[in-house]
Amino acid sequence: MSEISTVLDILSNIVLIIGLIFVFLGMLGLLRLPDVYNRMHATTKIGTLGAFCVMLSILLKVGFTPMGVKALTVGLFLLLTAPIAAHMIGRAAHRHGVKLCKESIIDEYGKSYK
Amino acid sequence: MKRYLLYSIPLALLWCFVHGDVTILNFLFGLVLGPFVIRPFKSLYKFDKEVSFKDATARIPKEIKYFVILIIEIAKASIAVGKVVIQPKIDIKPGIIAVPIDSKTNLGITAIANTITLTPGTLTLDVSDDRSVLYVHCIDASDPDDIRESIRNDLEKYTLEAFE
Numbered sequence: 001m002s003e004i005s006t007v008l009d010i011l012s013n014i015v016l017i018i019g020l021i022f023v024f025l026g027m028l029g030l031l032r033l034p035d036v037y038n039r040m041h042a043t044t045k046i047g048t049l050g051a052f053c054v055m056l057s058i059l060l061k062v063g064f065t066p067m068g069v070k071a072l073t074v075g076l077f078l079l080l081t082a083p084i085a086a087h088m089i090g091r092a093a094h095r096h097g098v099k100l101c102k103e104s105i106i107d108e109y110g111k112s113y114k
Numbered sequence: 115m116k117r118y119l120l121y122s123i124p125l126a127l128l129w130c131f132v133h134g135d136v137t138i139l140n141f142l143f144g145l146v147l148g149p150f151v152i153r154p155f156k157s158l159y160k161f162d163k164e165v166s167f168k169d170a171t172a173r174i175p176k177e178i179k180y181f182v183i184l185i186i187e188i189a190k191a192s193i194a195v196g197k198v199v200i201q202p203k204i205d206i207k208p209g210i211i212a213v214p215i216d217s218k219t220n221l222g223i224t225a226i227a228n229t230i231t232l233t234p235g236t237l238t239l240d241v242s243d244d245r246s247v248l249y250v251h252c253i254d255a256s257d258p259d260d261i262r263e264s265i266r267n268d269l270e271k272y273t274l275e276a277f278e
Contacts, residue, residue, distance in 0.1 A: 022192055029199040037251045038208055041195055041237055048232065049192040066134025073131040079188075083231035083238070090239040090251065094210075106209035106255050 012060035019053025022046050034101035036093050044086040051078050121159055122148025173276065180276040184229060187269075191234040198253065209255030210239065213248045213262050216270060217277075223248075225273040230265060 029042025055075035059068040100107060122145050129144030130136045152159060198206060213230075217223045227238040227248060235253040242249070252261055 022196070025192075025196040025199050029195060032199060032204060033206075034204070035208075037210075037237065037239075038206065038253060041235070041251075041253050042199060044231060044237065045188065045191045045195050046199075049188050052188075064136075069131055069134050069136065073128075079184075079232070080228070083228040086231055087227065087238050087240075090237060094239060100208065100210070106211060106258065 008060050008063075012057045015053050015060060016057035019050045019057060022050035022053060026050055036098055037090055037100065040086045040090055044082050048078055048082040051075070117159075118149045118152060119145070121152050125151055176272075176276045180272045183272055184232065187229070187233040191232060194234040195253070206253055207256045208251065208253050209258075210249055210251050211255055211258040211261060212242075213250050213265050214246060215248055216266075217274060218245075219277070221277050222273060225277045226270055229269050229273055233269065236261065236265070 023046070026042050026046035029046060030039050033039045033042055052075045055071040055078075058071040062068040062071075125148040126141050126144030129147060130140045133140055198204065215223070215226055217226050223241060223245060227241065230236050230238045230248065230250055237251040239249045239251055241247070250261070250265070252258075255261070
């Protein structure tokens with residue numbers, strides 16, 4: 001029994017570290033990428049996975065206790081809500097006239113509303 | 115009444131998960147609370163359409179399959195964006211392209227839009243007014259036709275199966 005809990009503990013720490021690495025990469029992307037749309041790529045995708053990994057690590061550490069189940073629920077809600085937030089921020093930014101960065105090569109959205 | 119019960123089941127499960135204790139008593143309490151949540155948001159639910167318990171349960175395997183694919187795609191997406199981020203010099207060709215979609219229902223469009231956002235290099239910005247085109251921001255838009263193809267063939271197939 002104690003061996004299983006040791007394995008789960010190690011696994012939980014590994015998942016936690018992976019999650020934190022992803023969160024770090026997300027923040028690095030937020031700082032380094034050129035414009036709001038590219039930055040959102042970094043924060044939604046990597047941030048979501050990073051936070052989900054942290055929640056998974058809590059679940060592995062405490063098992064299916066009330067705390068673990070709540071962590072899993074929070075993780076699932078992150079998966080559901082992060083894309084919607086990104087969608088609304090991107091839409092609002094484009095409609096307020098935030099330009100795409102100069103490396104951009106195509107914009108088929110600009111002519112669809114006016 | 116039957117519909118209230120059917121739509122309450124997911125809410126009751128959610129209640130169990132948020133509460134932390136997954137027990138029969140909690141589930142029944144969630145089932146009692148469900149209709150009070152559903153009543154104010156009645157217009158979001160399909161009360162005019164014929165539904166059955168059998169139909170709803172038959173879809174569960176497909177939804178699980180969709181969920182597994184979604185998790186794999188998110189992992190791939192994060193690694194792809196992570197690679198871009200740690201390059202010494204950021205070399206990207208971003209752009210916004212229009213992607214026509216087949217989904218017709220609100221749920222289907224929401225599902226495909228969220229899936230696109232969580233998969234490699236793409237981010238949904240808006241839906242056109244006639245709800246047939248999604249505007250997608252790509253981190254690498256050098257080949258728009260290829261992206262359209264991959265969204266239609268790989269992703270939309272699964273969301274159509276699971277949610278329509």
